[in-house]
Amino acid sequence: MRRCRVLAISLIAGLILAGCGNRTEMNELGITTATGFDGHKGNWTVTYQVITPSAIGSGGASGGGGSQAAIHTFSTQGKTIREAVAASSLENPRRLYFAHTNTVFIGKQAAEDGIAEIIDNYYRNPDARQTVKVFIADGEARTYLKKLIPPEKFPGQALAKILQKNKQMSSVYPSVSIHELALKISSDSGAAGVPEISIKGGGDSEKLESMDIFNQTTPASKLSLSRLSIFSKDKKVASLNQKESKALSWLTNQVDTTTLSNEGEHADLSAYLIRKAKVKVTPVKGPQRYTLKVNAKVIGELVETTTDEAISTPQGMNRLQQQAEEVIEAQIREGWEDVQKLKIDLLGIANKIHRKYPQDWRQLKGKWPDEMANMDIDINVKVNIRRPGLFQNSFSKLLETEQ
Amino acid sequence: MVAGRTSRIPSRRYCPKVSGSAVIVLDGIQSALAVSITGGTRRSVEEPSSQTVIRGPKEGFTEDISINITLIRRKLRTPDLKFESHIIGKVTQTTVILAYIEGIADPEVVQEVTRRLQSIDTDSILESGYIEEFIQDAPLTPFPTMLNSERPDTVAGSLLDGQVAILIDGTPFALIAPVTFFNFFQTAENYYQRYDISTFLRGVRLLSFLVSLLLPSVFIALTTFQQEMIPTTLLVTLAAQREGAPFPALLEALLMELTFEVIREAGVRMPRAIGPAISIVGALVIGQAAVEAGLVSGAMVIVVAFTAISNFVIPYFSMAASIRLLRFILMLLAGTLGLFGILAGVIPILAHLVSLKSFGVDYLMPYSPFYKSNMKDLLIRVPWWAMKTRPNEKSGPNKTRQAPHQFPAGSDNIINRINKPDTQD
Secondary structure, three states, rough: OOHHHHHHHHHHHHHHOOOOOOOHHHHHHHEEEEEEEEEOOOEEEEEEEEOOOHHOOOOOHHHOOOOOOEEEHHHHHHHHHHHHHHHHHHOOOOEOOOOOOOOEEOHHHHHOOHHHHHHHHHHHOOOOOOOEEEEEOOHHHHHHOOOOOOOOOHHHHHHHHHHHHHHHHHHOOOOOOOHHHHHHHHOOEEEEEEEEEEEOOOHHHHHOOOHHHOOOOOOOEEEEEEEEEEOOOOEEEEEEEEEHHHHHHHOOOOOOEEEEEEOOOOOEEEEEEEEEEEEEEEEEEEEOEEEEEEEEEEHHHEEEEEOOOOOOOHHHHHHHHHHHHHHHHHHHOOOHHHHHHHHHOOOHHHHHHHHOOOOHHHHHHOOOOOOOOOOOEEEOOOOOOOOOOOOOOOOHHHHHHOO | OHHHHHHOOOOOOOOOOOOEEEEEEOOOOOOEEEEEEOOOOOOOOOOOOOOOOOOOOOOOOOOOHHHHHHHHHHHHOOEEEEEEEEOOOOOEEEEEEEEOOOOOEEEHHHHHHHHHHHHOOOOOOOOOOOOOHHOOOEEEOOOOOEEEEHHHHHHHHHHHOOOOEEEEEEOOOOOEHHHHHHHHOOOHHHOOOOHHHHHHHHHHHHHHHHHHHHHHHHHHHHHHHHHHOOOOHHHHHHHHHHHOOOOOOOHHHHHHHHHHHHHHHHHHOHHHHHHHHHHHHHHHHHHHHHHHHOOOHHHHHHHHHHHHHOOOOOOOOHHHHHHHHHHHHHHHHHHHHHHHHHHHHHHHHHHHHHHEOOOOOEEEOOOOOOOOHHHHHHOOOOOHHHEEEEEOOOOOOOOOOOOOOOOOOOOHHHHHHHHHHHHHH
């Protein structure tokens, strides 16, 4: 009986003392789907894209929103990032909640001035997740966070999805989270590429800030992945265009699925759907300098062609495979030349050399960017076209034989 | 009933005159003969109303104990089936019969049940619940440690498993002991339907048990404390429903659960003719109107409704009732401490279950302590030909149920029979 009493008292005391202290009802949360950082050390502007739940679905009493904007964006300023976040309570009735944030935007200026403080903030605070996808805004992050991305309701979520679809279907830009970014720029090579967002189309981009955009079939302008920002340590130093970024994807073994087109000898065109690509990049020590050995094994299928080759024969198929190999090799070489020109080790070769030749690395460490610019490359691509699709020889060839 | 056979019972407690017997007293002989000539009308054997099956016998116990004995005796035609009679209740003089199969039931359990029955000293026994509360192991536990059934086939099956049954005159419910936690998820029909569907239904029942116990509290904990565990899209949808909801989630859940308990109780008490009114009140007024008026969120109604319906899946009412009570405690804990609170409730419950015993048998028996041979009739129900032994924990000396190797050879046999003459040719 005595034991029961002690148990009951401690239970009741526990309930009363806990007192629903950190209880937060869902309607008191400001679910932030994207955050943006602008400014520099000593003066930060943080922008929040907060979901307006009442605009979604058939939310009980409140009734469906319809024309109501699904997000609400506002910015606060402060000397430090957290001061700016704290200042949000001056104008926002809800507790900002970052656990469901999908994307983080870093303004162009902030990226060029250094992002170390942002990353520190992400690692130090449990409510900020390091898994958020990073984007560099071509301009101020706060203007980008205001833009809607039809037909999705939450732009923050939509951008994360765009990045994912890009990785799954064309592998042009890498998908980088805060954690991956931090790992890369703190490694020996100290470099990373982060996708950059810009406004596509010349129209009035302010229209994207109103729900009216959902009533248009073709918005005059759109947010789109446009370039790859190159970070050396925590500062943005350059950007690569789409073509260069694609080449980099090959070299960093980030190609999952992509479509490749090539032009044959007789101006015939073929498109290949790459299903699987495995690119192995190894630095090999030579007498004077290092050589980068690139071994690519690519599996794909033919999805479109106007070629005269007899696809049904092994010889014809071999020639197509050779053409594809040449295209990939050219792309890789081009990417490598860009990297060498920039003298930024985007491939993480430094890490590999450090692991493989730890003794030599000590000497190399100081002059690594120059050493890399001198490296040779040895590319070996093997393409295997598994299927010609449901059709044998190309339709244009069929027409010729009919004549 | 013959007085000579019940000589164990002190004559001052058993009086043939009030039990409706004719007494034949012979001159010159010291003892007398009591002949049962009890008359009066009794309810006939009908389909049990609380434990129905789709496939299986449709007869249920009645209020008349002699009919009930016959119903069991018809299923178990063995001289080893014993009925021991006790008269309990100074005023009611109720006949209570302890049934078991000698050689299959554990003699120690039989002895213990007899001892407990004999030590009851009260004026009245009107229903099996009186006996259950007098003789159960842990008087304060919310969990039932005896099973009640109004099905003769369930009782017969339990006797064959080595359990003992207590039949009480005046009620169609028989008590079965000792039981384990998992007995409350086995129904008679489990053994009549095919083993595959029976196994699936066991899983459904255990899942419903967990849902019924935990769903409201998990919902409260996730929506008010651990929102990061809800997928973003779901969180936004739930948050949209909560926009403008006047009560905190805990209060909302408690109100809805209490409302449902009221409806449920009203449904039981209501005269049958106006019963359908309950469903209209429940479905329309409480469910739809409350959501439309913005008093409660739609998701909460779904959670409460699903919890309630899960509760009905548990075959035995006594187990379902204990979960109903524990659910409220867990909801309060979840409302104050979130998922930690739920754990702070579930761990003591589990510890309590492990410590619980029913007539010397551990309540969570085949799992704790672990008995591999008993696994064949718990989460899965193996086919009958594979059930070679009785459950270990309950049965006595004779543990073998049937001969081994009874796998149905089926068409193989026929093919062999047809082929054999050919090969001899």
